[in-house]
Amino acid sequence: xxxxxxxxxxxxxxxxxxxxxxxxxxxxxxxxxxxxxxxxxxxxxxxxxxxxxxxxxxxxxxxxxxxxxxxxxxxxxxxxxxxxxxxxxxxxxxxxxxxxxxxxxxxxxxxxxxxxxxxxxxxxxxxxxxxxxxxxxxxxxxxxxxxxxxxxxxxxxxxxxxxxxxxxxxxxxxxxxxxxxxxxxxxxxxxxxxxxxxxxxxxxxxxxxxxxxxxxxxxxxxxxxxxxxxxxxxxxxxxxxxxxxxxxxxxxxxxxxxxxxxxxxxxxxxxxxxxxxxxxxxxxxxxxxxxxxxxxxxxxxxxxxxxxxxxxxxxxxxxxxxxxxxxxxxxxxxxxxxxxxxxxxxxxxxxxxxxxxxxxxx
Numbered sequence: 001x002x003x004x005x006x007x008x009x010x011x012x013x014x015x016x017x018x019x020x021x022x023x024x025x026x027x028x029x030x031x032x033x034x035x036x037x038x039x040x041x042x043x044x045x046x047x048x049x050x051x052x053x054x055x056x057x058x059x060x061x062x063x064x065x066x067x068x069x070x071x072x073x074x075x076x077x078x079x080x081x082x083x084x085x086x087x088x089x090x091x092x093x094x095x096x097x098x099x100x101x102x103x104x105x106x107x108x109x110x111x112x113x114x115x116x117x118x119x120x121x122x123x124x125x126x127x128x129x130x131x132x133x134x135x136x137x138x139x140x141x142x143x144x145x146x147x148x149x150x151x152x153x154x155x156x157x158x159x160x161x162x163x164x165x166x167x168x169x170x171x172x173x174x175x176x177x178x179x180x181x182x183x184x185x186x187x188x189x190x191x192x193x194x195x196x197x198x199x200x201x202x203x204x205x206x207x208x209x210x211x212x213x214x215x216x217x218x219x220x221x222x223x224x225x226x227x228x229x230x231x232x233x234x235x236x237x238x239x240x241x242x243x244x245x246x247x248x249x250x251x252x253x254x255x256x257x258x259x260x261x262x263x264x265x266x267x268x269x270x271x272x273x274x275x276x277x278x279x280x281x282x283x284x285x286x287x288x289x290x291x292x293x294x295x296x297x298x299x300x301x302x303x304x305x306x307x308x309x310x311x312x313x314x315x316x317x318x319x320x321x322x323x324x325x326x327x328x329x330x331x332x333x334x335x336x337x338x339x340x341x342x343x344x345x346x347x348x349x350x351x352x353x354x355x356x357x358x359x360x361x362x
Contacts, residue, residue, distance in 0.1 A: 009034040010081040011065045017055045024082045024099040071203040075177040077104040091221040098200035104176040105196035114144040118237040119153025119229035127230030132160035137280035139166020141291045153229045168195040173212035175205040216240040225250035225287045231265035238265045252277045321358035
């Protein structure tokens with residue numbers, strides 16, 4: 001089968017009635033290739049699931065498939081199937097991962113750490129500032145910032161990442177060719193130019209209410225962790241946080257005023273055990289993200305690594321050089337241990353040694 005035929009079969013699968021009830025990874029493991037699903041005998045399909053067999057055999061809307069391919073090309077978008085190289089590896093791990101994604105924008109960078117920042121659509125100035133600042137600091141460190149492009153905290157998270165030339169992913173509850181809300185049309189175009197817009201919905205899908213809770217699982221699924229910047233008790237952001245727990249993702253929350261209803265949800269998350277975020281360093285620590293120095297002429301990159309004691313040393317360092325005894329005292333690691341770690345970090349290019357056994361961040 002050629003690539004276009006394979007793509008047609010993936011689009012057909014996405015259109016099959018009730019396909020969401022059958023894990024795509026399980027389907028591929030059972031049948032080996034997407035074409036084999038549609039070419040399989042009724043007996044072979046029944047052996048997997050009679051409901052699945054009925055839905056596959058009932059599908060006959062190949063005209064829609066051809067029209068959809070034409071719309072994708074016209075919009076300058078692309079379709080990324082579950083087994084495609086551009087499909088986010090973390091998303092494949094969740095049981096209800098979509099069988100394909102529509103993408104529009106730059107090539108994806110899902111190998112880098114990814115952090116979702118979500119929050120209420122009716123935030124306070126504090127919520128907007130938190131969303132923008134955390135996103136800016138994450139993106140500056142080479143971390144991908146993911147959100148839902150909704151008005152409020154989501155939009156400011158994307159803007160924060162873009163403001164420092166970082167990579168940001170917007171997961172839509174519409175087709176990738178439908179910017180929503182309309183007030184974010186300029187932001188949508190900037191994300192397409194510098195980042196990536198993603199959706200599981202067909203081209204031209206309008207903003208229907210029940211699509212947005214469903215898309216939240218993708219925001220959680222592509223991320224190492226989810227930061228809730230500001231949210232009331234009833235909020236889509238809290239739904240994303242609950243999904244993150246189901247997917248074994250880290251949930252983090254920014255504390256807010258106890259008298260503010262718009263922070264009631266985030267404060268409850270903290271009470272229930274979510275990691276507290278007061279700076280970007282809290283996110284790095286919770287998700288074990290270490291930050292590699294910038295390569296000459298290249299961007300800074302975050303790495304998923306177990307930071308351990310190195311992270312203690314990194315957080316103790318300042319822009320100005322500190323003596324090794326000061327570093328040992330701040331970290332409680334002892335001079336010998338601190339010295340060994342600093343040497344190791346210097347070899348990695350994370351720190352710089354100056355005269356008199358003084359060290360600073362590179």
